[in-house]
Amino acid sequence: MSAEMWITLGILLVAIVLFVTEWLRVDIVALCVLLALMITGILTTEEALAGFSSTSVISIAFLFIVGGAVFQTGLAAMVGDYILKIAGTNETRLLVILMIAIATMSAFISSTGVVALMLPAVISLAHHAKIQPSRLLMPMAFSALLGGSTTLIGTPPNIIVSETLQNAGVAPFEFFSFTPPGILLIVAGMAFMLTVGRQLLPECKPEQVTHRMETPIELFELYRLPDDLFRLRVLSNSPLIGKAIGESRLGQDFNINIVSITHETSTRPARMHIPPRIRENSETVHHPPPDTVFQENDVLIVRGELNDVTRAAGYWNLGIMANHPVKEGDIITNEVGIAEVILRPRSVLLGKSLAELHFGSTYRLTVLNIRRPGTDEKLNLKETPLKLGDVLLVQGRWKDIFALKRLRKDFIVMGEPEAVEMGAFTRKSHAPATLLILTGMVVAIATNIMSLTLASMVAGVAMVLAGCVTMDEAYESIEWKSLFLIAGMLPMSTALVKVGLVGVVANAFVVTLGELGPMFVLAGLFILTTMFTQVLSNTATALLIAPIALASAQGLGVDPHAFLIAVALAASMAFASPVASPVNTLVMSAGNYHFSDYVKVGALMIAIGFVIVMIVLPVLWPF
Numbered sequence: 258m259s260a261e262m263w264i265t266l267g268i269l270l271v272a273i274v275l276f277v278t279e280w281l282r283v284d285i286v287a288l289c290v291l292l293a294l295m296i297t298g299i300l301t302t303e304e305a306l307a308g309f310s311s312t313s314v315i316s317i318a319f320l321f322i323v324g325g326a327v328f329q330t331g332l333a334a335m336v337g338d339y340i341l342k343i344a345g346t347n348e349t350r351l352l353v354i355l356m357i358a359i360a361t362m363s364a365f366i367s368s369t370g371v372v373a374l375m376l377p378a379v380i381s382l383a384h385h386a387k388i389q390p391s392r393l394l395m396p397m398a399f400s401a402l403l404g405g406s407t408t409l410i411g412t413p414p415n416i417i418v419s420e421t422l423q424n425a426g427v428a429p430f431e432f433f434s435f436t437p438p439g440i441l442l443i444v445a446g447m448a449f450m451l452t453v454g455r456q457l458l459p460e461c462k463p464e465q466v467t468h469r470m471e472t473p474i475e476l477f478e479l480y481r482l483p484d485d486l487f488r489l490r491v492l493s494n495s496p497l498i499g500k501a502i503g504e505s506r507l508g509q510d511f512n513i514n515i516v517s518i519t520h521e522t523s524t525r526p527a528r529m530h531i532p533p534r535i536r537e538n539s540e541t542v543h544h545p546p547p548d549t550v551f552q553e554n555d556v557l558i559v560r561g562e563l564n565d566v567t568r569a570a571g572y573w574n575l576g577i578m579a580n581h582p583v584k585e586g587d588i589i590t591n592e593v594g595i596a597e598v599i600l601r602p603r604s605v606l607l608g609k610s611l612a613e614l615h616f617g618s619t620y621r622l623t624v625l626n627i628r629r630p631g632t633d634e635k636l637n638l639k640e641t642p643l644k645l646g647d648v649l650l651v652q653g654r655w656k657d658i659f660a661l662k663r664l665r666k667d668f669i670v671m672g673e674p675e676a677v678e679m680g681a682f683t684r685k686s687h688a689p690a691t692l693l694i695l696t697g698m699v700v701a702i703a704t705n706i707m708s709l710t711l712a713s714m715v716a717g718v719a720m721v722l723a724g725c726v727t728m729d730e731a732y733e734s735i736e737w738k739s740l741f742l743i744a745g746m747l748p749m750s751t752a753l754v755k756v757g758l759v760g761v762v763a764n765a766f767v768v769t770l771g772e773l774g775p776m777f778v779l780a781g782l783f784i785l786t787t788m789f790t791q792v793l794s795n796t797a798t799a800l801l802i803a804p805i806a807l808a809s810a811q812g813l814g815v816d817p818h819a820f821l822i823a824v825a826l827a828a829s830m831a832f833a834s835p836v837a838s839p840v841n842t843l844v845m846s847a848g849n850y851h852f853s854d855y856v857k858v859g860a861l862m863i864a865i866g867f868v869i870v871m872i873v874l875p876v877l878w879p880f
Contacts, residue, residue: 261299261756268293269749269792276836276852283835283845283852284738287745299752308747312710313369317743317839318735319710319717320373323695325734326720328377330691331683340378346386352451355379355393356400360443363404364411365703369839372401380847391459394848395855396450398840399832399862403446406829407439408432410703414799414828418821421803427817438826438873445865457857459850473594473676477585480626480650482595486516486583487566490576491555497573503547511569512639513561514623516588516652517543521554543593544623544653558583560625588652591683595625596658597671598649604667612639620661622653655681656733687725694719739842746836750793754801767809775815775880776871779823782806783870786827787863791837795828802828819878823870830866832859 258266268290275286291308294300308314326332340358344351362371379397383390405412409419409432423429471479491497497505507513519541542549556578559566570577589595600606606614611624627636628648651658655676661668698716701707707715720726726734770781782802790798806824810817831837835845835855844850 258758258761259756262758262761264297265294265299265752265756265758268297268299269753272746272749273792276834282738284741284745287742287836291745291748294748294752299756300748304751304755305748307751308744311744311747312708313839314740314744314747316710316713317369317373317843318740319713320369321735322717322726322731323698323713323720324373324377325730326687326691326725327695328381328734329684329726329730330688331685332378332688332691332695335688340382346388348386348388348392349451351382351386351388352393352396352455353447355382356396356443356447356450359397360400360404360407363401364407364439366699368401368405368412369709369843371404372398372840372843376843376847389459391848391850392455394844395458395850395858396454398838398844399446399450399859400443401840402829402831402838403439403443406442406826407436409435410705411435411439412825412829413796414825417796417799418803418806418825421807422817422821425807425811425817430818430822435822435825437877438822438869441869441873442826442866445869446862449862449865453861454858457854457861459848459854471597471672473589473596473672473681474585476595476597476650476672477589482588482625483582483584485560485562485625486588487559487561487563488578488581488583488587489557489559489566489570490578491551491553491557492574492576493553495551495553495574497551497575498553500551501547502545502549502551505551505573507559507569507573508639511561511572512565513559513569514617514625514638515545516558516560516623516625517541517593518545518549518551518558519556520552543588544617544621544657547618558587560623591655591681591685593652593654594658594676594681595650595652596676598651598658598661599669599671600643600645600647600649601665601667601669602645604643604645606643606667607645608642610640610642620651620653621657622651622661624649625652626650684725687723690723691720691725694723694725736843736846738846739839742836742842743839753793764805767805771809771812775810775813776875778809778813779820779874780867780871782809782820783823783827783867786824787830787833787867790828790831791834795831795838799824799828813880815880816878819874819880822878823874826866826870830863832862834859 272286272290275281275289276283281289291305295302295305340351340354344354359371359375362375375397376394379393380390383393402412406415409415409430415430415435419429502515507515557575559569561569566577569575611617617623624638626649627638627641627643628650629636629644630646630648651661659670659676662670694716698712701712701715702709706712717731721728721731767778767781767785770777782805786798786802789802793801802824803821806820807817810820831841833856835841835850835852837855837859841855
């Protein structure tokens with residue numbers, strides 16, 4: 258072996274160790290691999306960075322956006338509800354129906370696309386069924402990989418081996434040539450996942466799921482918010498007109514927080530008896546920033562004591578709209594809402610007041626109440642030092658509320674599944690447009706009108722243009738960790754081929770087994786392919802091994818169809834590593850899986866596939 262081979266092999270082995278031990282994040286490991294290949298001169302800069310312009314990386318990025326739109330418009334929850342109606346909340350029945358549905362879809366369109374699109378639906382489904390997502394996501398990913406092995410267009414390796422036969426003057430595979438062994442693999446995979454595989458998944462039993470939290474509407478009643486929320490109108494002669502919120506000193510002088518402001522955009526005179534939330538030609542700004550300017554006829558929803566609100570109304574000449582009390586629909590919508598937040602033991606907020614923390618401007622949220630365990634005393638929101646275990650009732654945009662989840666040292670955010678259940682984050686009015694765009698993308702890919710990359714890009718941009726998802730939400734929906742992992746590891750495939758390491762190992766392996774007979778060669782090809790497909794893309798693996806399989810069959814004087822289809826099926830057995838396939842990578846974070854989870858479950862799945870291939874292929878395609 259040359260020096261370049263040893264260097265490349267060393268980098269690969271170090272990367273595998275880091276993946277397994279998880280001493281570093283997987284995306285950091287991938288970037289380190291990329292840098293190592295560049296520094297050692299194994300790859301040029303252009304070759305090393307080619308992963309970031311890879312069509313697969315671009316496709317996945319736009320599929321994340323499409324998936325984000327499916328989630329934002331509530332379409333994912335609708336799909337989950339439909340499956341729940343069929344399967345109920347029984348985990349076994351749910352697994353069976355989910356795996357069949359995913360495998361069927363993956364037979365005709367990209368398995369990566371199926372998983373990316375169904376991921377939010379399955380997470381929503383798991384919350385509805387009181388099941389941890391980890392119980393469903395890995396079986397979903399594996400069934401997508403198996404489903405791709407059932408038709409000619411299901412996955413690139415199938416097309417590659419068929420073209421290899423055709424280029425050699427041998428009859429290529431037909432559309433459903435892969436279906437008989439593929440269906441057997443799916444059935445066996447389902448049986449495994451329902452028995453042994455289920456025991457090997459992370460221990461997240463439904464009975465251990467935490468109790469259901471109060472919904473936002475239940476919190477509205479529990480905290481008796483109507484007693485502390487008031488609706489005020491800026492009268493025509495109010496001195497507030499033209500002033501900014503910061504200038505009004507409503508918070509400092511009157512201890513009042515402004516929850517929202519509704520601006521009248523119509524030039525017609527306002528009618529006092531019509532609540533602004535049902536009036537057309539108005540615009541509501543939730544948690545308005547300090548530079549928001551008051552206008553005539555603005556309607557404010559404020560939080561404070563009745564005496565303080567009365568003093569502020571008298572000082573600034575504001576009308577108290579007593580006939581229109583604040584209801585839950587005024588502060589809880591699909592865009593904004595309320596949630597409980599618990600302070601952690603090492604939170605930087607402990608010992609400080611909300612005023613000292615500038616909580617509103619820092620976190621873009623309004624604290625409506627503070628509950629302290631062991632006391633029913635009503636606490637001063639601005640001056641009370643916060644203590645361990647304090648529960649803050651916050652109000653603002655859902656995205657800002659649940660952004661606190663990223664501050665794990667400081668906060669525990671409660672009730673996200675319950676918020677999703679009542680329609681938070683969703684734009685249900687855009688669900689039909691999302692379904693139309695999604696259907697168009699699937700049809701375009703399935704009928705080869707467009708490539709996966711082009712179709713996903715068109716669909717992603719169409720989702721933004723149609724208002725199904727904003728551009729900011731599109732960026733937020735992309736799982737950047739997964740993208741950097743894939744883009745960083747793709748150059749390793751290039752390096753292994755470039756230095757000749759794959760060719761040397763594969764040829765030596767096959768030549769050694771050639772003297773033992775066709776069955777041993779078939780077994781060797783399957784094992785070799787599954788080994789390479791754990792570290793290479795299935796497409797690259799098929800491109801490398803298919804010519805060797807054809808040459809081996811010709812050298813032995815046997816029909817090559819069994820050998821070639823074994824390579825294609827083995828290339829889909831990318832179960833034992835989260836980086837073996839984008840499908841596995843997509844579900845890794847959402848399922849909170851570790852590298853070892855894939856090894857334990859995936860190795861046995863590969864062993865089952867090996868047994869089926871060795872029994873079935875010689876029968877369907879005799880040597």
